[in-house]
Amino acid sequence: MNFKKYAEANRRGWNQVMPFHKKAMDEKWDAMFVDQKFIFQKDQELEELNKIGVTGKRIAHLSCNNGIELMSLKRMGAGHCVGFDISDIAIEEAKKRAAKFKIDCEFVRTDVLEITQEYFGNFDLVYITVGALVWIPDRRKYFEKAANLLVQGGQLFIYEHHPFGNVIPYDEEFAGELKIVHNYFDTRMLEETGGIDYYGGESYKSSPSFEFPYTLSELLNLIAESGFCLRKFNEYPEDIAMCRDYMNKQKIKLPLSYILVSEKLWY
């Protein structure tokens, strides 16, 4: 598989959607950051972050998009913070907002797989959140990069969509009855051309971008094989994808999000 080709396609795809996200959210994000106490992270994520503690920690955020989450961690007292993302427009927005609100974070436009050695061994915490992993054609290399960035004993924190969510319909496909409509083990690449504006909900014709679904066992095995020891794995019923909202109202609960904390043992 030509990983680079897919990463570049996704770079174009994320550059195309960012103006739509900006249109829907730019003023709102600014209004939230005016409040010095604003922290994006909530509920279970905030609870688990507080348990591991972020104060003083040097944090690398992989696939950081416009940096909202990383800037919040900085405001929570984190040490040196660096966000990495492949999208030129997302990184430009992150840099602008960090400057506007004088939040001392560094933002780097790069494919995570191409992060250079100067960043290796510089971080206590690698942070990966909502919707990052599915866009990565070579997740083994992604987790190896996460291990490279950490000091020995450093932690990897992931807050993500649960792969089990893939078996049930999206909001627009939901016909009122809870049904399994997709094969959990079918992790073939998906091509997206209808746009990915999950904030404004606008559809537009986009150049193709590519998603790479995964199973839970793939995730856990890759993390173990990349030199990490699992410290925590929590599953939650909340849909954090903004695409299966109907599940938040269902009596029957399924695992739709997870938090994973692991510790770098070697690499």
Ligand SMILES: C[S@@+](CC[C@H](N)C(=O)[O-])C[C@H]1O[C@@H](n2cnc3c(N)ncnc32)[C@H](O)[C@@H]1O
């Ligand atoms: C759904 S966002 C997740 C980030 C954040 N949690 C959020 O909700 O905004 C996915 C991000 O992954 C980035 N991305 C995709 N492939 C990447 C890669 N190979 N290296 C770095 N960033 C990548 C995209 O540019 C996008 O900003």
